[in-house]
Amino acid sequence: MTAEEQAALVQIGQTYLYPNYRQPPLVLVRGEGRRVWDAAGKSYLDLYAGIAVTALGHAHPDVVRTLREQGERLGHVANYFYNEPNVLLARDLCQRTGFARAFFCNSGTEAIEALLKLARRHYYAQGQANRYHVIAFERSFHGRTLGSLAATGQAGYREGFGPLTGVVHVPYGDVDAVAARLDDTVAAVLVEPVQGEGGVLPAPQGFLEKLRSLTSSRGALLLGDEIQTGVGRTGRFLGFEHSDVKPDAIALAKGLGGGFPIGAMLCQKHLEGALPPGSHGSTFGGNPLASAVARTVLARIDTEGLVERARLNGNYLAEAAAALGALRMFPHQLREQPRPRPAPGPRAQARYRCARRAGVTARGGRALDHRRRLGAALFPGAQHRTFRDRRGRVLRRPGAHCPRSRSLIANSLIAQSALSPNDRAAPTSWV
Numbered sequence: 001m002t003a004e005e006q007a008a009l010v011q012i013g014q015t016y017l018y019p020n021y022r023q024p025p026l027v028l029v030r031g032e033g034r035r036v037w038d039a040a041g042k043s044y045l046d047l048y049a050g051i052a053v054t055a056l057g058h059a060h061p062d063v064v065r066t067l068r069e070q071g072e073r074l075g076h077v078a079n080y081f082y083n084e085p086n087v088l089l090a091r092d093l094c095q096r097t098g099f100a101r102a103f104f105c106n107s108g109t110e111a112i113e114a115l116l117k118l119a120r121r122h123y124y125a126q127g128q129a130n131r132y133h134v135i136a137f138e139r140s141f142h143g144r145t146l147g148s149l150a151a152t153g154q155a156g157y158r159e160g161f162g163p164l165t166g167v168v169h170v171p172y173g174d175v176d177a178v179a180a181r182l183d184d185t186v187a188a189v190l191v192e193p194v195q196g197e198g199g200v201l202p203a204p205q206g207f208l209e210k211l212r213s214l215t216s217s218r219g220a221l222l223l224g225d226e227i228q229t230g231v232g233r234t235g236r237f238l239g240f241e242h243s244d245v246k247p248d249a250i251a252l253a254k255g256l257g258g259g260f261p262i263g264a265m266l267c268q269k270h271l272e273g274a275l276p277p278g279s280h281g282s283t284f285g286g287n288p289l290a291s292a293v294a295r296t297v298l299a300r301i302d303t304e305g306l307v308e309r310a311r312l313n314g315n316y317l318a319e320a321a322a323a324l325g326a327l328r329m330f331p332h333q334l335r336e337q338p339r340p341r342p343a344p345g346p347r348a349q350a351r352y353r354c355a356r357r358a359g360v361t362a363r364g365g366r367a368l369d370h371r372r373r374l375g376a377a378l379f380p381g382a383q384h385r386t387f388r389d390r391r392g393r394v395l396r397r398p399g400a401h402c403p404r405s406r407s408l409i410a411n412s413l414i415a416q417s418a419l420s421p422n423d424r425a426a427p428t429s430w431v
């Protein structure tokens, strides 16, 4: 395909797709391992990983084979029936994580909805229908449907969609604030073991443990959002496994399907009766294709030792970032205790503006900008390129931190590249 033909496709997208994203003017048509190609044949290093999704890289042969074989055997059946890959996936996930039951859906936000409904229905069944509030955290991200959006603690995502009710937000890491709000109207505390959208903030030391003991002592549930941290991305299969804490239930999605849409809610045994038949469901959830692919992803994670590899790559990147002085650029990411972030100054605002103009803002958040800058730090050459907008106008001079728009993928989500496990061409120093 020529550049002109790609431009024509972009034009169709700009005309017919709902304009809720701000895509750059290229169309991705192929992927292999950690690389993707646009329609004009240009290849990119894919550090987005589909936003923490392509756990085995692109077009992994086992995933492709699974899709073909399962597609030929049984592609979809209603949840009124068991299907083989699904019951086996439920068993695999429960045995691996120590949870008792698995409910399947199609995305992260649906997995969060399942958590929220589980919590409310649990107390309703116990005659405590007024126990329905949730405590969540500022700068959290839990999804974009109305329930998960109510739990999301960022004004930018919530604006204009209210009323979003039933959730109280307190600062991440502030146990006293949780304790002050945790009365007998609270059904659950919902927490990410590492906040992924607020700047990649790990839970402060002891925070998860204190949440566990607070929720247990006051009769509320502890719910874990492992959508971004799960499936090995933090160097353990679950982010919570860096602590001794076991939530009552967790949400998984993203990497679980390696690119095939799937979400899951896993819960402990005492919650298995909270959502009786008919109270919750999903047409596609637990679909044989998605379940079979997820089983393949889990199998490859084991055989290729990807959880350990993520841990080693994470350490390597942290060291490399430190060596490059990125610690100064990313204090919030690399500090244990989150601190309030000052409002962006004129330089940061200029950077956001020029990134936007060049079409490189993928998720629009400050967190991504941090990670993009970290990417630039790890690809030092990118810092010295001229940054141009779509019409070729120079937006920033060489030496600025803005990457060129064409380097958009190479300079984006470095945190995810750390886990690019199917990187068959990985430099040995990364492992």
Ligand SMILES: Cc1ncc(COP(=O)(O)O)c(C=O)c1O
Pocket (backbone or CB within 6 Å): 051, 107, 108, 109, 110, 112, 141, 142, 143, 144, 192, 196, 225, 226, 227, 228, 229, 253, 254
């Ligand atoms: C921590 C977290 N929770 C929930 C979600 C929502 O997942 P999805 O986009 O699949 O609905 C995301 C997505 O980025 C996430 O990072």
